[in-house]
Amino acid sequence: xxxxxxxxxxxxxxxxxxxxxxxxxxxxxxxxxxxxxxxxxxxxxxxxxxxxxxxxxxxxxxxxxxxxxxxxxxxxxxxxxxxxxxxxxxxxxxxxxxxxx
Amino acid sequence: xxxxxxxxxxxxxxxxxxxxxxxxxxxxxxxxxxxxxxxxxxxxxxxxxxxxxxxxxxxxxxxxxxxxxxxxxxxxxxxxxxxxxxxxxxxxxxxxxxxxxxxxxxxxxxxxxxxxxxxxxxxxxxxxxxxxxxxxxxxxxxxxxxxxxxxxxxxxxxxxxxxxxxxxxxxxxxxxxxxxxxxxxxxxxxxxxxxxxxxxxxxxxxxxxxxxxxxxxxxxxxxxxxxxxxxxxxxxxxxxxxxxxxxxxxxxxxxxxxxxxxxxxxxxxxxxxxxxxxxxxxxxxxxxxxxxxxxxxxxxxxxxxxxxxxxxxxxxxxxxxxxxxxxxxxxxxxxxxxxxxxxxxxxxxxxxxxxxxxxxxxxxxxxxxxxxxxxxxxxxxxxxxxxxxxxxxxxxxxxxxxxxxxxxxxxxxxxxxxxxxxxxxxxxxxxxxxxxxxxxxxxxxxxxxxxxxxxxxxxxxxxxxxxxxxxxxxxxxxxxxx
Numbered sequence: 047x048x049x050x051x052x053x054x055x056x057x058x059x060x061x062x063x064x065x066x067x068x069x070x071x072x073x074x075x076x077x078x079x080x081x082x083x084x085x086x087x088x089x090x091x092x093x094x095x096x097x098x099x100x101x102x103x104x105x106x107x108x109x110x111x112x113x114x115x116x117x118x119x120x121x122x123x124x125x126x127x128x129x130x131x132x133x134x135x136x137x138x139x140x141x142x143x144x145x146x147x
Numbered sequence: 148x149x150x151x152x153x154x155x156x157x158x159x160x161x162x163x164x165x166x167x168x169x170x171x172x173x174x175x176x177x178x179x180x181x182x183x184x185x186x187x188x189x190x191x192x193x194x195x196x197x198x199x200x201x202x203x204x205x206x207x208x209x210x211x212x213x214x215x216x217x218x219x220x221x222x223x224x225x226x227x228x229x230x231x232x233x234x235x236x237x238x239x240x241x242x243x244x245x246x247x248x249x250x251x252x253x254x255x256x257x258x259x260x261x262x263x264x265x266x267x268x269x270x271x272x273x274x275x276x277x278x279x280x281x282x283x284x285x286x287x288x289x290x291x292x293x294x295x296x297x298x299x300x301x302x303x304x305x306x307x308x309x310x311x312x313x314x315x316x317x318x319x320x321x322x323x324x325x326x327x328x329x330x331x332x333x334x335x336x337x338x339x340x341x342x343x344x345x346x347x348x349x350x351x352x353x354x355x356x357x358x359x360x361x362x363x364x365x366x367x368x369x370x371x372x373x374x375x376x377x378x379x380x381x382x383x384x385x386x387x388x389x390x391x392x393x394x395x396x397x398x399x400x401x402x403x404x405x406x407x408x409x410x411x412x413x414x415x416x417x418x419x420x421x422x423x424x425x426x427x428x429x430x431x432x433x434x435x436x437x438x439x440x441x442x443x444x445x446x447x448x449x450x451x452x453x454x455x456x457x458x459x460x461x462x463x464x465x466x467x468x469x470x471x472x473x474x475x476x477x478x479x480x481x482x483x484x485x486x487x488x489x490x491x492x493x494x495x496x497x498x499x500x501x502x503x504x505x506x507x508x509x510x511x512x513x514x515x516x517x518x519x520x521x522x523x524x525x526x527x528x529x530x531x532x533x534x535x536x537x538x539x540x541x542x543x544x545x546x547x548x549x550x551x552x553x554x555x556x557x558x559x560x561x562x563x564x565x566x567x568x569x570x571x572x573x574x575x576x577x578x579x580x581x582x583x584x585x586x587x588x589x590x591x592x593x594x595x596x597x598x599x600x601x602x603x604x605x606x607x608x609x610x611x612x613x614x615x616x617x618x619x620x621x622x623x624x625x626x627x628x629x
Contacts, residue, residue: 054509066464066508067471067485068501069493082506084564089453092522102524103531105356105386106342106580107605112385126249132478139473141484 053086054079152176152312155221155369156396162220165209169202169220173264176222180266180313186294189307191227191285192235193267198222201264208262216261218376223258224314226305227268228275229360230349231255238351239283240273242495243476252349253384254318254360254377261376266314269304273497274467275325275353277301278569281560282499290333292595296553299329299569302363306333309363316373317363322353323455324548324573326361327585331548331598334587336615337363338370341605342580343388345374346381354462355386357455357577367586367616371395374608390606398609399616404437406614409541413448417571422547422597425589429545429599432621433614441541445533448575450526455574456567457510457523463500464507470495502563531579538604543614546572548598552591572600582608584615588622 059079063070070078124137133140152175161167177195184190205220225231228238230248232255237243251259258265272282280288280303288303290296291311298307302319306329309317319326321339330337338361345360352358362373375396380389410430418426430440472478472491479494481487496504510519537544549569559566576583582605585598599618603610 058509059505062505062509062512065512066504067489067492068496068504069489070501074501078502078505081502081563082509085456085506085567086509086519088564089457089519089523092450092453092526093518095450095522095526097522097525097529100525100528102521103528104524106527106531106578107386107388109386112382114382122249127474130246130249130475132472132476141473142481142487144484 051087052079053083053090152315154366155218155315155364156372158221158315159217159219159372162205162209163215169205169264170199172220173198173202173222176266176313176315179311183311183313186289187291187307187311188286188288189269189304189311189313190224190267191237191239191270191304194234197234198264198266205262205264216263216376217372218258218261218263220262220264222264222266222315223373224266224269224305224308224317225255226271226302226317226319228271228320228351229254229318230351231265231268234268236268236351237284238274239271239285240495240497240500241284241477242470242491244284246475248349250349253346253381255349257377257379263376269302269308269317271304272301273500274351274463275301275320275322276463276499276503278324278328278566279554279559280304280329281556282497284497287556290553292334293553296555296595297332299332299553301325303329305363306330306335306337309333309335309365316369318360318373318377319363320350320358320360321577322357323459323577324570326363327548327573327583327598327600328569330363330585331587331596332553334596335363335365336367336370336584336586337361338374338584338611339576339582340374340378340608341582343386344378344606344608346379346384346387348381348383352466354459355466356462357459359577367584367612367619368396368399370584371399371612393609395609395612398613400620401613401617402437403433403614403617406438406543407541408433408438408440408614409443409537409544410440411448411544411546412442412444413446414546414572417550418547421589421591422550425597425599426545426547429588429618432625433545433618436617436621443537443541443544445530445537445575447526447529447533451530451575451578452567452571454523454526454530455570455578456506457519458527458578460503460507461510461520462507464504464511467500467504499563527578530575534575534579534581534604542603543610544602546600546602548572548585548600552593552595552597576602579605581605582611584611586615586619588618
């Protein structure tokens with residue numbers, strides 16, 4: 047299913063991986079460049095359609111703000127949540143340094 | 148032993164009447180799991196002790212004359228992207244292995260309130276992204292009809308469990324066909340309800356505007372029964388619809404006289420001889436029994452696949468940003484928080500998930516947003532309005548569930564676009580938020596089952612059930628072994 051024209055470049059794949067916080071091997075970069083290009087090439091059928099009078103839909107149903115009474119209800123216990131944390135300290139999630147010195 | 152694995156409907160009835168105990172029923176299914184699951188790999192996490200204590204509690208309730216629920220003693224399998232309190236939930240991903248949710252999804256609460264017995268968690272394509280259950284960190288699930296073939300996906304484990312009588316019924320989730328396609332591949336019934344009819348609270352999100360939980364069963368009646376248990380308003384899901392509850396079982400075994408049924412002319416070019424024959428047979432049966440068959444046109448439906456494969460990955464890339472090694476699941480160390488997140492996500496996610504995150508991130512990125520995601524959103528509007536026009540003239544639409552029957556392992560793994568094509572007939576209902584059901588109908592050239600779908604307008608789930616039930620009955624009258 048390879049296309050004559052590439053719809054995404056290796057550099058773009060590397061840029062997108064950085065945005066998505068993924069590190070790709072050279073092999074993966076090559077593979078994803080081909081595969082994403084195939085998929086985007088297929089989706090290219092959408093370009094050129096006249097959609098100027100159509101509003102975008104983000105959702106299948108009309109969403110409205112949902113309000114509730116501001117009443118304290120039962121919530122999940124902190125300690126129970128922290129049981130699943132890779133690392134916790136003083137009832138909080140612990141992460142590596144945000145800034146290197 | 149012959150009647151042990153009858154319908155969920157009959158199981159609940161017999162348990163209520165004390166003609167069989169919940170424990171006896173459960174042991175039959177546990178025996179099947181013991182003998183078959185090693186080969187089929189439908190269940191990835193299972194706990195007999197919990198299930199047995201649930202069965203004991205139901206038998207005790209009945210003994211002491213207490214009321215029991217509509218699913219009394221019915222053993223059910225749960226797709227492993229639905230949270231179960233204190234019971235490992237992984238989405239078949241290395242990034243979540245070992246995670247024990249601190250709460251139950253609303254559907255789990257609803258099922259246990261109706262006295263269903265939770266057997267365990269079933270395999271899926273990682274984070275529900277896939278059409279074959281080959282993209283699982285726990286290895287693939289096999290199709291019980293032919294173990295050299297895939298069971299479909301992403302809810303392949305749930306479909307396999309029901310077909311192989313390792314569960315009476317099951318829950319799956321359907322974002323682009325992930326219930327209906329495996330149901331078709333495994334020769335059972337699977338339904339995607341209207342978006343918002345079933346709470347998504349506790350369903351680990353893939354594409355939030357498309358995801359919907361729904362039932363698998365051996366019959367339309369069993370799916371309707373499970374839908375009765377899991378549907379209803381949930382304040383914990385802001386997209387949950389606050390509407391009167393219907394009794395979906397009451398729409399089973401009704402006539403279809405005077406109903407108008409549409410065939411989508413734009414799908415014709417995707418139908419090979421086998422699919423054409425099974426669709427024609429279905430239409431003929433419905434016509435002979437009083438329905439009117441009409442050809443209809445949905446001009447934008449042919450763009451559904453492109454639209455979906457921009458919208459779903461875009462939403463996925465955003466939803467899966469939460470897996471960063473901070474609060475739950477895998478953490479791979481790094482010198483700073485950024486490195487830790489990159490290392491964790493790189494090790495934790497499989498190839499298909501990475502591919503979709505990349506695609507979605509690209510479709511949403513600066514400079515490409517309008518061309519890809521923006522365009523796809525407009526096509527979604529165009530498709531919804533196509534359906535709206537069609538449903539002015541017809542009550543339901545019928546079409547095939549999949550372009551082929553179950554394919555062989557590995558045959559589409561290296562060509563994601565070919566894999567995505569499996570979803571061509573199922574995706575439109577997700578984009579529109581409409582209900583759709585797949586029932587077994589006909590066989591492909593390799594004697595693997597094919598499915599027919601019945602689609603309807605939003606909130607017309609009862610019509611979908613009514614027509615599916617009628618077609619199921621008519622099919623069995625023609626060929627009792629289908």
